[in-house]
Amino acid sequence: MGLISSVLTLPIAPIRAVLWLGELIQDQVEQQLHDPATIRRELEEIDEAAGGGCLTDEEKAAAQQAVLNRMIRPDTGAPPI
Template identity: 40%
Template sequence: MDLLWALLTLPYAPVRGLTAVVGVVAREAEARQRNPVNVRRELEELDAAAAAGHLTPEERDRAEQRVLDRLTGGVSRQRPPERRPAGEGGVRDVRRRRPGPAT
């Protein structure tokens, strides 16, 4: 049965091979991207660019956060929107009320 299956799926062999190669390349790229040595090198390059005046402190902080997020696999930290009381044009908690028992 395995021989028959192999013969029937033979035309798809190049696709399976390409899929395997793409998987290996993707794993290698991710490993290099998360390699602490490469992350440190990128952080040092950011520091050098900031020291040379090519980056503002805000740009450097954003770029540094992206590099660190890539290392840790986290999502970049963004400030949540400010909430104001409902009477001042802010966000108000509006929830649907479930119908309760008839009284």
């Protein structure tokens, strides 16, 4: 029976491969997005930009809060209530 099911599901194998690849890429992006080193680097870049005069105090606070919110509440993909 395994051979028959393999032959019958062969046409959808490329679709399953694309889905698997998409899931793999999504996992890697989420892992990198929530990595503490990445978050620290982003906060340092915000501080450098503010120190260089590229950001106002309000923009700096908003950018830092966005990074910290991502760290505290990782996006689960669900829309907010």
